Amino acid sequence: MDVAIAGGHGKIALHLSRMLSQRGDQVRGLIRDDAQSADLREVGSIPVVFDLETGDAAALAGVISGADAVVFAAGAGPGSGAARKETVDYEGAVKLVEAAQIAGAQRYVIISAMGTDAPPAGDDVFAVYLRAKARADRAVMDSDRAWTVVRPGGLTDEPGTGRVTLARHVERGKVPREDVAAVIAAALDDDRTVGRVFEVVSGDTEIAVALSDLAAGG
Numbered sequence: 001m002d003v004a005i006a007g008g009h010g011k012i013a014l015h016l017s018r019m020l021s022q023r024g025d026q027v028r029g030l031i032r033d034d035a036q037s038a039d040l041r042e043v044g045s046i047p048v049v050f051d052l053e054t055g056d057a058a059a060l061a062g063v064i065s066g067a068d069a070v071v072f073a074a075g076a077g078p079g080s081g082a083a084r085k086e087t088v089d090y091e092g093a094v095k096l097v098e099a100a101q102i103a104g105a106q107r108y109v110i111i112s113a114m115g116t117d118a119p120p121a122g123d124d125v126f127a128v129y130l131r132a133k134a135r136a137d138r139a140v141m142d143s144d145r146a147w148t149v150v151r152p153g154g155l156t157d158e159p160g161t162g163r164v165t166l167a168r169h170v171e172r173g174k175v176p177r178e179d180v181a182a183v184i185a186a187a188l189d190d191d192r193t194v195g196r197v198f199e200v201v202s203g204d205t206e207i208a209v210a211l212s213d214l215a216a217g218g
Contacts, residue, residue: 003063015181017045061102069107093136108145153201165203173201
């Protein structure tokens with residue numbers, strides 16, 4: 001599989017790139033800063049410099065040409081203001097949808113967040129972020145791509161365990177970024193996750209079993 005990851009230098013993206021490359025997939029990571037290229041190469045990803053905020057969908061389509069799947073792992077980051085939640089977290093995700101349509105990439109996985117089912121009102125930056133993510137999710141779900149929406153709980157840098165709690169709705173909790181990456185890697189290989197929205201936190205169930213249980217639950 002040929003996978004293009006928007007936000008290729010993010011922590012989840014780097015874990016995911018390593019997992020995909022180790023199993024023989026080709027991985028491209030989209031980054032804004034060429035100085036990050038070495039980090040991507042270290043995990044087996046091909047670095048591609050592209051600014052999601054300033055580049056247009058047609059140019060992005062050229063960058064991801066030949067990809068079977070795209071993963072939206074980009075984000076404005078915790079130190080950014082409300083304006084960048086709109087331009088990166090929402091508009092970037094929509095731009096990747098349009099580029100995937102132009103380039104013919106059928107599979108689209110977006111990393112979202114818990115709390116986007118009913119995001120809060122107000123001008124607090126986190127509230128703005130959740131509303132931007134909710135709108136991005138809806139744009140992906142309304143598209144003609146084979147989409148999956150993954151909504152992790154609180155992210156940690158603890159080593160992954162390979163075990164999660166995963167369902168349409170779960171109790172709030174935390175989850176290692178490495179486990180989120182492993183869930184995405186497994187979802188990319190499992191057509192039963194197409195058209196699914198699910199939340200994920202740490203738990204006791206092996207990832208493959210958790211995804212099978214999700215599919216069996218209808």
